[in-house]
Amino acid sequence: MDASLLLDHYRMQACSRQWRGFLQAMADEFADALPDAELARLMARMGERFALAHPLAPADDLAVLQAACNGIWSNLDWGSAQFSEQPGEVTIEHLGAPLSALLGAGASWAGGFLEGVYRGWFQAAGMLPGLDVQHLPGTSADVSRYVLARVA
Amino acid sequence: MSADAESHDDVAGLFKRLGRRDDTRQYHDFSATPALPGKQTADAVAQAAPDPVMPPPVPAAAAAVAPAANRPAGASHTASAAGPVQVAPASSLQVLFQRLLEAPLRPSAQSPLARLRTR
Numbered sequence: 001m002d003a004s005l006l007l008d009h010y011r012m013q014a015c016s017r018q019w020r021g022f023l024q025a026m027a028d029e030f031a032d033a034l035p036d037a038e039l040a041r042l043m044a045r046m047g048e049r050f051a052l053a054h055p056l057a058p059a060d061d062l063a064v065l066q067a068a069c070n071g072i073w074s075n076l077d078w079g080s081a082q083f084s085e086q087p088g089e090v091t092i093e094h095l096g097a098p099l100s101a102l103l104g105a106g107a108s109w110a111g112g113f114l115e116g117v118y119r120g121w122f123q124a125a126g127m128l129p130g131l132d133v134q135h136l137p138g139t140s141a142d143v144s145r146y147v148l149a150r151v152a
Numbered sequence: 153m154s155a156d157a158e159s160h161d162d163v164a165g166l167f168k169r170l171g172r173r174d175d176t177r178q179y180h181d182f183s184a185t186p187a188l189p190g191k192q193t194a195d196a197v198a199q200a201a202p203d204p205v206m207p208p209p210v211p212a213a214a215a216a217v218a219p220a221a222n223r224p225a226g227a228s229h230t231a232s233a234a235g236p237v238q239v240a241p242a243s244s245l246q247v248l249f250q251r252l253l254e255a256p257l258r259p260s261a262q263s264p265l266a267r268l269r270t271r
Contacts, residue, residue: 060243085248088255128249149258 011101011141014077020102027103027110040112040135047116056121062090065125069118081118089149092118092133097144104141111135111144118146 015023030039054072059065066083073080079096094114103110115135122133130152136145242250 059245061245062248065245088252089258090248090252126246126249128253130253131249147258148252150253150255151257 007142014079014096014098014101023099023102027107031107031109036109039109040115043109043112044116044119047113047118048120049116050113051117051120051124055124059125065121069121089147092146092148094144094146096142100141100144108135108137111138111146114144115146118148122148 012020030042034042056065056068056072059068062083062085066081069081072078078098079094082093082095084091084093097114099110099113100107112135115133119127119133122131127148130150131148132151133146133148134151136147138145
């Protein structure tokens with residue numbers, strides 16, 4: 001069996017069969033109605049709403065914050081996150097998000113959702129004005145990448 | 153019916169009200185904002201329902217000093233006798249945020265999404 005077909009099979013299992021058709025139809029309708037940039041912004045707002053509804057436990061360092069995030073994702077079967085501090089930025093890699101797995105890498109705007117979630121969580125953790133979380137374009141349906149860095 | 157009242161009934165009016173906000177980057181949850189009868193303006197909405205955003209972060213040093221500033225005058229002697237006010241060290245997360253803020257601006261910082269937000 002082709003390995004990519006096998007991977008597609010497992011990606012599909014990441015999203016409940018109950019919601020696949022609905023989410024795919026909603027995504028198609030969104031994509032027809034709005035440009036990608038506006039869709040990404042809409043998804044980011046949804047993500048910020050999600051972050052407000054799922055507050056993290058207090059964290060005083062990046063590792064604790066990552067663990068708190070993964071506590072939420074684990075409970076929801078939404079994959080996992082890895083934070084990595086680099087010079088001048090923190091990269092965030094989110095592995096196995098079901099939305100990305102279902103919609104595929106072509107729906108890059110869907111990455112706006114996790115951008116909004118991480119923005120909300122970092123803001124709650126004291127992120128200073130002038131910093132922001134941004135989605136980095138990628139080609140993988142399995143890993144979404146974000147960067148926390150200075151934007152102004 | 154006044155112009156303001158009309159503006160509450162259509163999509164154009166909604167965007168007009170959104171456009172009056174000083175900072176449209178922040179998410180605003182309208183679900184908790186009751187419908188406003190009569191002539192109440194969008195400015196009144198903004199005053200009545202502040203954004204549910206987090207307050208600006210307070211530096212650890214300021215947070216540690218703040219209780220001393222609120223101490224009753226009679227307690228100042230005791231405090232000075234106990235020595236200088238202890239300043240809590242900034243957490244490593246706060247230090248990280250400060251370090252990121254002092255880093256050079258990334259060339260790709262102005263993503264399409266960021267540009268859209270600044271319009």
